[in-house]
Amino acid sequence: MKKVLAVLLAMAMVFALAACGGTTEPAAPSDDAETYKVGMVCIGDDNAAYDRNFYMAADAAKEALAAKGINIEWTYTYNHPEGDPVAVDCEELADAGCIAVFLNSYGQEPAMLTVAADYPDTVFVGMTNEGSKSDDLDNTVNTFPSIYEGRYLAGVAAGCKLQEMIDNGEITEAEAVIGYVGAYTYAEVLSGYTAFFLGAKSICPAATMLVEFIGSWGDPTLEAATAQDLIDRGAVIVSQHSDSTTPATTAQSNGVYHVGYNIGMSDVAPEASIISSRIDWTNYMVYVIETIVGGGKVDADYMGHGLADGDVKLTELNTAIAAEGTQEAIDAAAAKIKSGELNVFDTSTFTVNGAELTSSLVDMDCDFAPDEGFDAVFDGVYHESYFKSAPAFAERIDGITLVNESY
């Protein structure tokens, strides 16, 4: 019994020390009042290409802000896609004194909205969301850079490769099939793969595309299995709207090509991955933080930022495997997009059910029904991200076959 008591006493002392250590801790950061705390709630962690793209931007934003005399310190929370854990993260970060809490996935918005009202001094930033305009909170904002422009250019790179393979006699025109691993049958995904396909078709008119949905934003195993299935169905180039790099590695092990998303994937699949399109969140993060620090009001929906502003980018072209003239083709298309000469969703370049698209209404108030008076089709173009920054194009165009529609 004495031994037990002795051990107990020792523990009690250690524990008391622990408690004391804790109370003195939070004083440290307040010495440096110049450093602003900023938080980010991440759907995954740095194993996911998707999240790594955000960390890259966060680091770049920190540097860019430091150059402007604004010092920030990032705090991340990981692996919370939805539900109460996201709300707890938001509370935790707001409590820690963050001036802004960035959330990096669409599904996190409902949880964030359950607590945002309790922290009026913190701005909650829903990256890739669209509800901030229609919720009644002042401290929620969102944006979605015009990624369809980047997707189109990535498609151009894929089209160049397909055309080269046809011209070299490696495949027939009928075999020019693109396989696309999609997350959900959600406007963001539909808009992305359609833009990609139109980019490919602008170079290789014979191209067709198969899309297979996985029902998850990121699942390395499922993404690999789906890429394999698409290759088995005849795809000679694989692309993806999913968070990991396994479609690239699967393409490589099957000896086919790949175009990525979020980050450059030619380091993991040097013989397959040609190029990736990505959103560069740096500008937006800098804008939000600078505006808050300067006492201004952040736009509820930060619209119209894409290729021309550097918010949408392509990663470095893998010249070892890209078709000859790819860079030139991309540069030419990019210049035309920036000048407004080329519209990604030009209705003369595609058909829906065999007919030209003449009208397509956009949902503006988040009631999930298209709204009268918001017709994105005019002047012969579907104007993507025109009424709101989030992608709205959800038409199913001819030439793209959906392998499954269960998600």
Next chain:
Amino acid sequence: MNEKTPFIRIAKREDASKKRIWTVRIAAFAVAILLGMIIFVIAGANPIKAYGVMITSSLGKKSGIKQVVKNAIPLLGTGLALAPCFRMRYWNIGAEGQITMGAMAATYFALNWYSKMPSAVLLLVMGIASLVFGGLWSAIPAIFKSRWGTNETLFTLMMNYIAIGIVAWLQGGPWEGKPGSQIIPMFDKKAVLPKLFGVHCGWVIVLLLVAFMFVYMNYTKHGYEIAVLGESENTARYAGMNILKVTVRTAALSGAICGLVGFMTASGVNQTLQSGVAGGVGFTAITVCWLAQLNPFAMVAISFLLAVLSKGASGLQTTLSIPASISDIITGIILLCMLGCEFFINYRLIFRDKQAKNGKEAA
């Protein structure tokens, strides 16, 4: 003593005093804290600082305490729900699914009836619906067990996956909001449980349940039947109890309370429904139940402790960038030590040489 005596023998302890019981428990907690320190050191953190952060982030400020209470509500509610089942030696591992079904039933009314009635009535309807659905979901395996002798552990466990699957289907199918988003729209404000002192009023409900369950288990005929059936089915049968009725009734009550927990989580916390609404609470509550040895009042303390640990874990992540998985390991160690120490309360170890010495002395 001869050579055949094993080095260590285990013997049942009959004489455990209260003082000894608590000494062992506190010592086990202390050992857990010490082991946790080793984990923190391995993870590259200052363990004293880390424990400090866990305490200050959960109990050192108002918002922390609010979150602790919010986390404790479903744990306590589900622990209470499981207690009568475990007393009856009916292993209900299906709380997770019963929570999910309760939340689903409540969500149906939240989404479709919010414009038809005032908030108080709507919440009442949602609550009743969750009780009914949770209860029915739990009654199914109970009926199978008492009629055909199926294994309730496996049956209730499998029912979890079905319930979660149903909600996942609703999420992507009939109840989906934005096409392709896999997200059910958020509830109207009328369908959200009001807050009392900063936390949704579910905490009042679970505290009432504590009193109810204490009385139910200890001072009612039902409670007596449950206890007898748990001790021996034959005794219960001999005493003229209807085994089927008692089993199904108890399981249904348990499921109904789980369903109510689901309602409180969906309405009070998430304000929407998702397949992960139970979030592992159904399993953690089993630990709550056993740590408290089925005592409702002890469950209050245990669920509070677990809630402090989980809040402390998220505090660690944001303050010291310690991954949440490290905190999970530490929580696991604490639970293991707490549950494991019951062994040292009920049994004692007899070492061979000590035994020999004692033998000589006796001689």
